[in-house]
Each structure stands twice: as C-alpha cells, then as structure tokens.
Amino acid sequence: MTHSKAPSGALHSVAVIGASGYSGAELVRIILRHPALRLDSLYAFSQAGKRFSDLYPSVSCDMELLRYAGECDADICFLALPHGEALKLVPELIGRGKMVIDLSGDFRLKNTDEHERYYLQPKTAGSSMTYAMPELFRNEIAQAKAVSNPGCYATSIILGLAPFFHGNDRPFRVSSVNCTAISGISGAGRTSKTELSFSEMSENMRAYKVGCHQHTPEIMQALGSSVSEPAFDFTFTPVIGPFTRGIYSVLNVSLDGEASGSAIDDLYRNFYAGAPFVRLRDTMTEVRHVALTNFCDIHIASGPENGRLVIVSAIDNLLKGAAGQAVQNMNIMLGLEETLGLS
Ligand SMILES: NC(=O)c1ccc[n+]([C@@H]2O[C@H](COP(=O)([O-])OP(=O)(O)OC[C@H]3O[C@@H](n4cnc5c(N)ncnc54)[C@H](OP(=O)(O)O)[C@@H]3O)[C@@H](O)[C@H]2O)c1
Numbered sequence: 001m002t003h004s005k006a007p008s009g010a011l012h013s014v015a016v017i018g019a020s021g022y023s024g025a026e027l028v029r030i031i032l033r034h035p036a037l038r039l040d041s042l043y044a045f046s047q048a049g050k051r052f053s054d055l056y057p058s059v060s061c062d063m064e065l066l067r068y069a070g071e072c073d074a075d076i077c078f079l080a081l082p083h084g085e086a087l088k089l090v091p092e093l094i095g096r097g098k099m100v101i102d103l104s105g106d107f108r109l110k111n112t113d114e115h116e117r118y119y120l121q122p123k124t125a126g127s128s129m130t131y132a133m134p135e136l137f138r139n140e141i142a143q144a145k146a147v148s149n150p151g152c153y154a155t156s157i158i159l160g161l162a163p164f165f166h167g168n169d170r171p172f173r174v175s176s177v178n179c180t181a182i183s184g185i186s187g188a189g190r191t192s193k194t195e196l197s198f199s200e201m202s203e204n205m206r207a208y209k210v211g212c213h214q215h216t217p218e219i220m221q222a223l224g225s226s227v228s229e230p231a232f233d234f235t236f237t238p239v240i241g242p243f244t245r246g247i248y249s250v251l252n253v254s255l256d257g258e259a260s261g262s263a264i265d266d267l268y269r270n271f272y273a274g275a276p277f278v279r280l281r282d283t284m285t286e287v288r289h290v291a292l293t294n295f296c297d298i299h300i301a302s303g304p305e306n307g308r309l310v311i312v313s314a315i316d317n318l319l320k321g322a323a324g325q326a327v328q329n330m331n332i333m334l335g336l337e338e339t340l341g342l343s
Helices: 022-033 085-095 112-119 134-143 152-165 215-222 261-271 323-334
Strands: 012-017 037-044 065-067 076-079 099-102 146-148 174-183 233-240 247-255 278-280 296-305 308-315
Touching (some): 022 037, 022 323, 076 085, 085 146, 099 323, 152 215, 152 247, 152 261, 152 296, 152 308, 215 233
Parallel strands (some): 012 037, 012 076, 076 099, 099 146, 174 233, 278 296
Antiparallel strands (some): 247 308, 296 308
16 A cells, blocks of 8 residues: 555654654654654655665655744644754744644753753753653643653653652662663664674674763663752763664662562562553563564563662664654643554
C-alpha cells in the first residue's frame, strides 16, 4: 500500500518537521499505522524535494519532503530537529494553536543557565515546556498543548531510578548513583560523522562527554534535584557502542541505610503498576528485548547489600527514547488510549 496524503475525516492531521532524520522517520512509521491520525505534511532540510520513500524505501510513503517556511496546516506538529532549531519554530506554532511535541533538548530544562552551559547555546529565559515523561507526569501532560519529549539516555536512567524519587511512598533515601549507559549509534542521528562510521565503530566502544553530557541536568531535574544543588551524588558516563539502536543503562545505587530485596521489589511494582510500557523483569534486561518496541525493561540485578544495588534499564533510543514516547505523549494529550498505535 502506498501512502500519499490521506483523506481527512475525524482523524487528527499531523506534520513531522525533521521527517528525513532517524527520529522523524520513526514518527512517520508510527503515524502511518496510527488509527486516529492522518499524515498531513513532512518537512526536511538538506533532503527537501525528495520523497520520503526515496530515503526510506522500506516505508511505502511517497509524500514529498518540504522545506519548512511557516505554512504548516496540520493540527499536531512533531519536531525532530537538531538542538537550537525548535526554539525558532515552537513559539509561532503554539501561537497558531497547534499541538506541539518537541523531541529536541531546547525546552527540557527549566534552568536557563544550565541549558546554556550544557547545550552551549543561548536560550530565552523561561522557555521551557511541560517535561513529558508519561510515567511521572501523566496529569500535567494531559493538560498540556505543547510538551518537551525527554532525551533517550535520560528516559532510560530516570525510569530506572524514579520509584526512589517520585510517588507517595518513599521509604528509602538515595545517597549516590553512578551510571554508565551505552547507546547505539543511531542516537547520534543520521548525519554521518567520521568517528561514527562503520570502520571506526565496528567492534569498538567509546566513552564521550564524560561529566558534561547534556542529559545530566535533565536527569537531576526530573528526579527533583539539580546539578548546582544536588540532593544526591550523581555521575554519568555515556558510551557509544557497536550496535544501531538501543540504550543500556547500568545504575549503581547507594542508599542511606539497609533495605530488603522484597521492599525494593514492592516499591518498583507499585510505582509502575499503571505504566503500560515499563516492564519489570525477573531476568537480566537485554537491548534486543526492547529494540523496535516502546518498552523500557528494568531489572534489579543485584542487592541491596549494605544499601547498594545495581539496576539495569534498557530502551530503544528511537522509540521509547524518542518517537514512541512522543506518540505516547500525544495520545495522553488527546485523551486517547496511551498505547494506541504503539503496540
Ligand atoms: N536519535 C536519537 O536516538 C534521539 C533520541 C531522542 C531525542 N533525539 C533528538 O531528536 C532530534 C532529532 O534527532 P535525530 O537523531 O533524528 O537527528 P537526525 O537523524 O540528524 O535528523 C535531523 C533532522 O533535522 C533536519 N535538519 C538538520 N539541520 C537542520 C536545520 N539547520 N534546520 C532545519 N532542519 C534541520 C534534518 O533534515 P535533512 O536530513 O533534510 O538535512 C533531519 O530531518 C534531536 O534534537 C535529537 O537530540 C534523538
């Protein structure tokens, strides 16, 4: 079946700005099979003028990729652009009454100084939006017209730790988290860089942005803390690994005082009882168990022993870490079933 512009009806019309990139292409794939959506328009930058199926022949969508010039007619706009670009477009889209879901880091951080320090880009004070992690902020997302989708490392790490920091029942205090998270190469986007080429990355791993990755303040913010006044010690080492998609986070957590395994287990099971995309696993999580899905798999891998435990969390960076979570958020904003189009 070939998808050109679909007929309208009661369906919500959708535009993807940045449709030629990896996250944008995943959005197109999901939107085409989503029963409540109609794909209205696709926008690109260097690839404008081509058809979507020229870039992604596995998807039968012959819509032309347009150069965005402020003319979007769709009711819902997903933005999957490099950091800094959404800042230029979002205020105008919101002003025109569009529902906006931005996948970049432009609107995630409430603290402007932290944004400028970690993204190395200027930002207008106060330009943050509802931080849209459904498992933590479902009620706020349901009320919002414009949301900022979480980062991929941040999603996996925050979900791996959230039961300690959110919810009514917080019997344990975390004193430190030491996290190493390995990302597949698609996390860096479609634009090729020499250090990410096959011959550089095949059978290779490389840590990068150690101590200065832009998801550090995002993780702290979502856990009710900040990098300038941390409520617990947090170290984060991102690593790029020799696989295409997936994030694998190994979280070494220290608690103040002792805890039993069953108490930790109960805490996690109660916290995620109503979360359709978080799976608590009794066996070790693996990237291939979540690749091509919107699931986050979490496993308490060891402990607690002397208050220490190891938690392993895995997601698909392009789905739960980007496009899948973005559609999950849109479903909540529209009052639809959270899982619609994502199963
Ligand atoms: N990749 C991931 O795993 C992931 C996960 C979570 C969040 N994100 C975020 O999602 C956003 C998109 O990431 P991605 O990995 O999908 O990137 P990508 O594959 O590099 O795609 C970038 C998109 O932006 C367009 N673009 C590039 N420069 C532009 C400019 N100056 N003005 C307007 N459009 C421009 C590109 O168009 P052309 O191709 O036509 O040039 C392409 O459609 C980023 O903010 C990223 O941080 C990515």
